[in-house]
Amino acid sequence: MDDLGAAFSTALGLVAAGDPALAAIVGLSLRVSVTAVALAAFVGLPLGALLAVARFPGRRGVVVALNALMGLPPVVAGLLIYLLLSRSGPLGRFGLLFTPSAMVVAQAVLIAPILAALSRQVLEEMWEEYAEQLRSLGAGPRRAVPTLLWDGRFALLTVLLAGFGRASAEVGAVMVVGGNIEGFTRVMTTAIALETSKGDLPLALALGVVLMAIVLTVNALAQAARDTAARWAGG
Amino acid sequence: MRAPDTCLPLRAEGLGYAANGVAVLRDVSFALESGPPALIIGPNGAGKSVLLRLLHGLLPPTAGAVRWAGENRGGGRMPRDAMVFQRPVMLRRSVLANAAYPLKLAGLPRAERLRRARAALGRVGLDGLADRPARRLSGGEQQRLALARASALDPEVLFLDEPCASLDPAAARAVEAIVADIAARGAKVVMTTQDLGQARRLAGEVLFLHRGRLLEHAPAAAFFADPKAPEAAAFLRGELVW
Numbered sequence: 370m371d372d373l374g375a376a377f378s379t380a381l382g383l384v385a386a387g388d389p390a391l392a393a394i395v396g397l398s399l400r401v402s403v404t405a406v407a408l409a410a411f412v413g414l415p416l417g418a419l420l421a422v423a424r425f426p427g428r429r430g431v432v433v434a435l436n437a438l439m440g441l442p443p444v445v446a447g448l449l450i451y452l453l454l455s456r457s458g459p460l461g462r463f464g465l466l467f468t469p470s471a472m473v474v475a476q477a478v479l480i481a482p483i484l485a486a487l488s489r490q491v492l493e494e495m496w497e498e499y500a501e502q503l504r505s506l507g508a509g510p511r512r513a514v515p516t517l518l519w520d521g522r523f524a525l526l527t528v529l530l531a532g533f534g535r536a537s538a539e540v541g542a543v544m545v546v547g548g549n550i551e552g553f554t555r556v557m558t559t560a561i562a563l564e565t566s567k568g569d570l571p572l573a574l575a576l577g578v579v580l581m582a583i584v585l586t587v588n589a590l591a592q593a594a595r596d597t598a599a600r601w602a603g604g
Numbered sequence: 605m606r607a608p609d610t611c612l613p614l615r616a617e618g619l620g621y622a623a624n625g626v627a628v629l630r631d632v633s634f635a636l637e638s639g640p641p642a643l644i645i646g647p648n649g650a651g652k653s654v655l656l657r658l659l660h661g662l663l664p665p666t667a668g669a670v671r672w673a674g675e676n677r678g679g680g681r682m683p684r685d686a687m688v689f690q691r692p693v694m695l696r697r698s699v700l701a702n703a704a705y706p707l708k709l710a711g712l713p714r715a716e717r718l719r720r721a722r723a724a725l726g727r728v729g730l731d732g733l734a735d736r737p738a739r740r741l742s743g744g745e746q747q748r749l750a751l752a753r754a755s756a757l758d759p760e761v762l763f764l765d766e767p768c769a770s771l772d773p774a775a776a777r778a779v780e781a782i783v784a785d786i787a788a789r790g791a792k793v794v795m796t797t798q799d800l801g802q803a804r805r806l807a808g809e810v811l812f813l814h815r816g817r818l819l820e821h822a823p824a825a826a827f828f829a830d831p832k833a834p835e836a837a838a839f840l841r842g843e844l845v846w
Contacts (some may be wrong), residue, residue, distance in 0.1 A: 502693035504662060505686070506753070507709045516705075520696040601696040603739030 372570070379571035384578055391572070395579050398556040401469055401543065402536040405476035406484075410529055413481040417488030418517050421496050422510040432489065438482035446479040447545030454546065467548040472556070475542040480532040487528040492517045495524075523598035530591040537583060611672045611684045611760050612638045612792060614659065620667030621654050628654045631668070632818045638760075640808025641783070641793035643824070645800070647844050650813040652796040653690075656763045659794065660687045685761040690769050692750030694738035699730055702738045703752045710757060724756040725749075728782050744775025751782050755791065762786060764795040768802065780806065800840065804828055812836045814844070 383391050420431065452458050454466040454474075465471045495517055503513050518525065540558035547554035549563060557576045564573035619632040629651040636642055644652045657663040659670055672684060686706075695702050703724050707717035725731045728748040733741065738749060747767055754762060764783065768776035780802060787793045787806075797803050803810065807824035812833060819833040831837045838844040 499693055499695075501662060502689065505660065505689070506706045512709060516695070598696075601737050601739065603694070603737070 376570035376574055380574035380578060383571060383575040388575070391575055391579070393552065394555055394557055394560050394576065397469065397554075398537060398558075399583075401472045401556060402476060402533055404473045405480065405536050406529055406533045408473065408477040409481035409484050409532060413484030413532075414488050414518060414525060414528075415514065416481075417485040418492050418514045420485070420489045421492035421517065422500075422513050432486075435482055435486045435489065439486050441479060441482065442541065443479055443539040444541030444545060447475050447542035450475040450478060450542070450546050466546060467550060467554060469547070469554055471546040472543045472554060475546045476536045476539070479539065479542050480536050483535060484528055484532045487531060488521070488525055491524045491528065492521050495521055520601075521598075523594050523601060526594040527591045527598070530587050530594065534584060534587050537587075538580070610638065612636065613673055614761060614792075614794075615671040615673075616655075616659065616668065617671060618668035619655070619658060619665050619670065621651070621658060621663060622666045627816055629658070629816045632813075632816075633668075634811060634818060634821045636761075636792065636794065636809075638790075638792050640824075641787050641795055641806050642809045642811060643803045643807035644794065644796045644811045644813060645798075645803050645839070646813035647839060648798075649815070651816045652813055653765050655813065656687065656765050656794070656796060660685060660763050662687075684759065685763060686754035686757065686759040687763040688747070688750045688754045688765065688767050690766045692746060692753075694741070694746055694749065697738060698734065699736050699738050699741065699749055700725065700734040702749055703756050706753060706757050720756055721752075724752040727755075727785065728752045729778070742775070744771050744778060747771060747775070747779050748782060751779065751786065755786050759791060761792045761794060764793060766796050766798060769798060776802075812839070814839075 420428070420435070450471060451466065453460050454463070454471050455461055456466070465474070496513065499513065499517070499520075503509075503516060508516060538558065540562055543549075543554070543556055544559050544562070547556070547559065549555050549559040555563075557580050561573045561576045561580070564570070564576070613635040615635045616632050619629060620627065621629040632651075632655065644655060646652055654663065658665050661670070695705060697705070700718070700721055704717045704721035707720055712720070722731065722734065725734055728751055730745065730748055730752060733745065738746070741749060751767070767783065768779050771779060776799075783793060783795065784806060793806075795806070797806075804824070807827075810820070810822055810824050810827040811818060812820040812827070812831070812835075814833075814835045820827065820831060820836050822832070827836070828840065831840055835844055
């Protein structure tokens, strides 16, 4: 117990002092996950909106597949990207493996289906309400996509935050394609895994505290976005 | 004023609509010319809302056709017609952005659509609420915004589906005044209502529907003074409920 107490106070000391090694790891984590969310949003949100308004044979199957991909294990996403980026893989010549870029791609692949599936749910509900009115005003399904994305902006913000929470908390994908190289590809989750196995509890705990604070902040922001969405929805 | 490029008369030719094998409308034929409002009245379930949706193009007729004049002249005016629903859907945007939305779809430049949207809001007395979230408005205000939104593009024909049905009397009066104003400005209003008093106040002509059939189409004065169809006479006496 004393060990744990000591480790905890050292950890808080590291956070309070703004330890440079700690700051570098946190900074890289945020950079990687934010970039991954942006990248995934670029594909996932329009895809979700299209799926919300489009009616075609096999649509149900696509929806089911997308929902299933929400549960894609991070290590599997990492493995796929590893195979693509490894020296002998199809994208090997770009030399991206074990770089932050590879970690961004792996996390983007991991969360793009989550963003697409969640935004499809949110926007399909809105489309059911909007469809006849938009048609009357002169917007068919195609013109409705940007309309839905804009009218769902606050609800979609909560979707993005969910994606960010998933990205920043996962360890498998960044471990496999990043390699947890100190000062280069070491992020919060991989550092916690390593430091814990090495027995360096203070650094692991300090990172854990920061990670928890980030998760809390993300949830507070998500709540604020939900409240704003409700306000514009007339709730 | 609209003579060279008018889309009227609007003709229904043997119009029919069936859903799941049940006929909702049967062999409805009429022609609507420009002029004062046409009120579609009749008991519940007569097919009034379906008729409006067929005319507006939201439903495909299962028999007959809707024909607009000048259809073949390069599409004619944009837009030909607009519709306000009994419960209009407000976009999750400001009041002003709601009024400007169809103008944006029509491709008008930003300054022009804001100017026209503000003017449309002014006509329905909502200019003071332009920046409010539209879905926070009261029912009456939402209906007025729907009228502003539908008329912002200056359509030649405006379909209104019981626009006052879910409103309190004061709000209904306000909406009625706006409808009269839109008609006075030259649009052909085609409207359903359950309120015979309102029909008497607004109508230039009346279409009486009963169980999916058009039983009478007459100038309002003649219809209310001396309805030809016995069902219409019973309806005016308040004896025909469905």
